[in-house]
Amino acid sequence: MSALRIAWRVSRLESLMxxxxxxxxxxxxxLFALLLNGVNPGCIDVGSEQGCFDxxxxxxxxxxxxxxxxxxxxxxxxxxxxxxxxxxREVETGTAQFSWSLALSRSRWLLERSIATVLPLxxxxxxxxxxxxxxxxxxxxxxxxxxxxxxFGARGASVIVRGIFVYCVAxxxxxxxxxxxxxxxxxxxxxxxxxxxxxxxxxxxMTPQALEVSSSGRISGDPLVLDERYRAPxxxxxxxxEMAALAPPDVDAGEWxxxxxxxxxxxxxxxxxxxLREIAWLGAFSAASSIVALGVxxxxxxx
Amino acid sequence: xxxxxxxxxxxxxxxxxRYGHRWALRDVDLGVPAGTVTALVGPNGAGKSTLxxxxxxFVRPTSGVALVFGSDPTRDRxxxxxxxxxxxxHPALYRDLSVRDHFDIxxxxxxxxxxxxxxxxxxxxxxxxxxxxxxxxxxELAHVSLAITMGMTTDILLLDEPLASLDPLARLEFLxxxxxxxxxxxxxxxxxxxxxxDVEDHCDRIVILSAGAVALNAPLGDIAGAYxxxxxxxxxxxxxxxxxxxxxxxxxxxxxxxxxxLREVVLAHLVRARSNSSDEASA
Numbered sequence: 001m002s003a004l005r006i007a008w009r010v011s012r013l014e015s016l017m018x019x020x021x022x023x024x025x026x027x028x029x030x031l032f033a034l035l036l037n038g039v040n041p042g043c044i045d046v047g048s049e050q051g052c053f054d055x056x057x058x059x060x061x062x063x064x065x066x067x068x069x070x071x072x073x074x075x076x077x078x079x080x081x082x083x084x085x086x087x088x089r090e091v092e093t094g095t096a097q098f099s100w101s102l103a104l105s106r107s108r109w110l111l112e113r114s115i116a117t118v119l120p121l122x123x124x125x126x127x128x129x130x131x132x133x134x135x136x137x138x139x140x141x142x143x144x145x146x147x148x149x150x151x152f153g154a155r156g157a158s159v160i161v162r163g164i165f166v167y168c169v170a171x172x173x174x175x176x177x178x179x180x181x182x183x184x185x186x187x188x189x190x191x192x193x194x195x196x197x198x199x200x201x202x203x204x205x206m207t208p209q210a211l212e213v214s215s216s217g218r219i220s221g222d223p224l225v226l227d228e229r230y231r232a233p234x235x236x237x238x239x240x241x242e243m244a245a246l247a248p249p250d251v252d253a254g255e256w257x258x259x260x261x262x263x264x265x266x267x268x269x270x271x272x273x274x275x276l277r278e279i280a281w282l283g284a285f286s287a288a289s290s291i292v293a294l295g296v297x298x299x300x301x302x303x
Numbered sequence: 304x305x306x307x308x309x310x311x312x313x314x315x316x317x318x319x320x321r322y323g324h325r326w327a328l329r330d331v332d333l334g335v336p337a338g339t340v341t342a343l344v345g346p347n348g349a350g351k352s353t354l355x356x357x358x359x360x361f362v363r364p365t366s367g368v369a370l371v372f373g374s375d376p377t378r379d380r381x382x383x384x385x386x387x388x389x390x391x392x393h394p395a396l397y398r399d400l401s402v403r404d405h406f407d408i409x410x411x412x413x414x415x416x417x418x419x420x421x422x423x424x425x426x427x428x429x430x431x432x433x434x435x436x437x438x439x440x441x442x443e444l445a446h447v448s449l450a451i452t453m454g455m456t457t458d459i460l461l462l463d464e465p466l467a468s469l470d471p472l473a474r475l476e477f478l479x480x481x482x483x484x485x486x487x488x489x490x491x492x493x494x495x496x497x498x499x500x501d502v503e504d505h506c507d508r509i510v511i512l513s514a515g516a517v518a519l520n521a522p523l524g525d526i527a528g529a530y531x532x533x534x535x536x537x538x539x540x541x542x543x544x545x546x547x548x549x550x551x552x553x554x555x556x557x558x559x560x561x562x563x564x565l566r567e568v569v570l571a572h573l574v575r576a577r578s579n580s581s582d583e584a585s586a
Contacts, residue, residue, distance in 0.1 A: 006408050010397055094395030098448075101359055101389040102412035104381045109412075301361050 007116030011085045015120045018078045022124035025070055029131035032067060036060050036138035064139035071132045071154035075125060075163030076191025082117040083167040084183040086110065087297055088174020096302035110297045114171060114290075121167055125160040132159050148222035148268040152202070153194070157275055161282045166190055168286040172293040175300060202278035203266050210237055211263040222268035230260045237262060310373060312337050312386075312459050312491040313358055317367035319515075320353050327353040329515040330367065335493055335508075337458075340485050342502040343495040344569055345512035346576050351495045352392055354512065355463045359389045371459065388455040392464045392495075394448035398437040402430060402447050409451045421454030424480060441468035449477060453484055460485070460492040466501060474498075478505045499566040511569060513576035523565065530554055530563035530571075546571030546578070 008015070039056040087110065090096035103109040132155035133145050140148065145156065152158065170187035177183045194201070208226050211219050219225070230243035238246075240257060247253035266274065313335035320328040328350045335341050343351050356362040357369035360376035360383060368375050376383035396405055402425060410416040425432060428446050430439070439447065445465055452460055460481060466474050478494075482505050485492045496502055502509060502523075509526065511519040519526075536544050536553035543556040545568065554563050554571035563571075 003411055006404070006411060009400060009404065013399075093398075094391075094393065095397055097361070097391045098394060098396055099408075099412075100361070101384075101391070102409055102451075104384050104412065106380075299363070301356070301363075 003112040004116050007113045010113070011082065011117050014081055014085055015117060018082055019120055019124055022074065022078065022128060025074055026124070026127050026131050029067060029128070029135050032060075032063065033131070033134040033138040036064070036135075061139045064135060067132070067135045068151055068154045071128065071135075071159055072191070074128065075159050076166045076188050076194075078121055078124070079163040079166030079168075080170045080184050080187035080191075082121050083170020083187055084174040084180050086113045086117055086171045086174060087293070087300075088170075088178060088183040089180050091175070091178035091300070091303055092180055094303055096300075100302050106298050107294055110171075110294060118164070118167060121163060122160070125163045129156055129159045132156065143222055143268075146271055149224040149266060149271055149274060150222055150268070152224070152271070152274065153278075158278060161279050162191065162194060165194075165282040165286045165289075168289040168293070172289045172296065175293050175296040178300075178303060201281045202274035202276075204277065204281065206266055206270070206274070206277070208264045208266055211265055211267060213261050213263055215259070219263050219265075220267075223263060223265040224268070224274075225263045225265040227264040229262050229264055230257055231262050232260075237264075311335060312372055313493060314370040314373075315354065315357070315367065316370065318354070318357060318364050318369055319366045320350070320357070320362055321365045326515050328357075328364075331512075331515070331517055333510065333517055333520060335491060335510075337491050338485070338489050339507045340482060340492040340494065340505060341508040341510060342506040343493055343510050343512060344497070344499075344502060344572075345518075346573050349512040349576065350515040351512055352463055355389070355461045355493065355495060358459075358461060359384065359387055386458045387461060388452035388457045388459065389461045390448050390452050390463060390465050392467070394444060394465075396436045396444065396447065399435060401433050401435055402439075402450075403432040405436070405447065405451060406432075406454065409454055413455050415456035416454045417456060418454060421450040424450035424453045427480075428476065442470060442473045445469055446473070446477065449480060453480065458489075458491060460490050462492065462494045464495045464497070466496055466498060474501065481505075499569050502569075503565050509565070509569070511572045513572055514579050518572050518576065519568075526565055526568055528562050530556060530568050531558040531560045532563045532567060533558040533560040546574035548574065 036057065039060060087096070090099060099109060100106055136151050136155045137145055140150065143150070153162065166187055169190050170183060173186045174180070174183040177186070203224065210229065210231075211223050213219050229237040230240060232238045232243060232246055243257045243260065244253050247256045311334040313333075315331045315333040318328055318331040318333075319326065331350075331354065343354070345351050353362055354369075357364060358371055358376060360380045363377050371383035371386055374382045406416075406418050406421050409421070410418055422432065425447060428443070430443050430446060436444065436447070445468055449465065462481065466477060469477055478501060481492055481494070484490055494506065506523060508522050509519065510517060530545065531554075533539050533553045533555055535551060536547055536555070539553055539555045539558045543558070545554045545556070547553050548567060548570055554567050
């Protein structure tokens with residue numbers, strides 16, 4: 001029996017649960033994307049005002065938000081569930097005493113156990129990363145998923161990297177606490193600030209740009225808007241009050257200021273850069289968690 | 304002695320372990336000679352499990368060192384573990400795996416694991432190799448754990464109160480297997496037990512641990528005749544008195560009474576350990 005097969009059998013039930021839930025989400029996503037694409041009127045051209053209107057499309061597109069939530073929650077829940085099994089459950093059930101009294105190298109033991117749980121997780125996350133893009137693209141016709149920050153974190157490679165990050169945290173917390181439920185809750189909670197933080201981690205250190213707003217209120221590049229400023233006649237970016245003070249006496253000040261608004265944010269065209277930054281940050285945190293987990297497992301006393 | 308203590312299979316030098324404010328082990332100096340079956344006896348909380356776990360690297364000493372053939376398991380885990388098979392007090396195995404799966408795990412983790420030896424142990428006890436662990440009784444579980452330790456190619460067997468869940472026949476079989484392995488393969492066995500009869504029948508030496516310290520470490524043969532039973536402690540120098548039994552009789556190193564049995568010597572040490580604990584608590 002190979003090491004991988006042993007480890008797989010130890011965590012088979014939970015791995016199958018994650019795979020099952022993942023497959024349901026996967027199938028639902030594909031079905032939903034197909035449905036949405038089926039009623040998606042080709043004449044919807046975001047950016048122009050001439051799109052036709054298909055009631056069924058907008059009724060269905062409403063549910064895309066539900067999928068977005070699912071893609072936020074699933075990686076965290078699945079990562080936390082499988083992560084806590086690696087060391088947390090072994091300590092809680094006492095099997096760590098058996099395993100660690102046999103294992104000549106606990107580092108190797110941890111690695112083998114981790115691979116057996118992370119592989120199914122990785123497999124399903126990769127599939128979901130693809131289907132999340134399908135759903136997003138179907139719900140956002142006319143927008144390129146690679147040039148938009150909308151739905152960031154709940155689609156594409158973010159789904160994978162966030163799931164693996166939570167998994168690594170769960171391995172560490174499980175090793176420290178040695179109890180499944182508390183470790184699961186702590187690890188799963190990590191996804192909450194990550195979700196609330198949205199693209200924050202990916203944009204850390206990036207300089208926001210001034211993005212022109214069209215007269216219809218549209219901003220090119222589907223950006224992440226962080227603030228709003230107003231472009232003064234000399235080109236400077238100023239606040240509402242400063243701009244209002246500059247308004248010509250013969251115009252409606254409020255309207256004039258509004259017409260000169262500029263969005264401050266990260267352009268959607270920088271999606272690849274934001275994504276790479278998030279991958280780098282979460283990859284670094286995951287690696288750090290794994291190293292600390294290794295240290296904990298090597299030193300920990302089994303119960 | 305100081306030079307040779309590192310060469311014995313199991314040794315402890317000034318070994319102390321504290322959990323919070325409580326000392327589990329206090330300055331333990333001990334050597335377990337090769338090829339012996341040594342009983343580790345003491346009241347609950349005396350530090351027996353902590354001492355055993357120090358030798359498999361599960362416990363990091365607060366001070367001092369535990370040595371396996373001269374190596375420190377906290378520093379050189381692999382070298383030490385290669386020579387030790389450890390059977391914990393409450394062996395927890397994977398409920399959904401079979402007995403054979405556990406042998407496979409052991410074979411994967413321990414190069415040199417002799418599956419045939421482990422198989423023979425469970426087959427002798429008529430335990431089905433394909434049985435899931437969750438279907439086994441406590442006694443069968445203990446035997447499966449013993450079979451795994453039997454399969455390992457090691458020099459030392461650490462058996463941490465493995466008999467608690469066994470009926471008398473199972474105890475006998477268990478100890479017989481361990482004893483035979485020790486004799487045939489020249490293993491050094493350290494058996495933690497509360498049962499004096501088991502100790503008397505199957506062990507060569509006894510170590511009594513009391514309040515985290517070694518109270519007695521001697522071959523069983525040396526104990527017979529070395530202690531006397533006196534009707535009362537009166538008239539016996541207090542330094543010689545080991546303890547007063549619940550019957551009122553005193554077990555001492557001197558006196559005119561009859562020779563004390565091993566059971567009485569052990570009981571006297573346990574009484575003394577309890578009395579010392581009470582004194583410490585009241586202080």
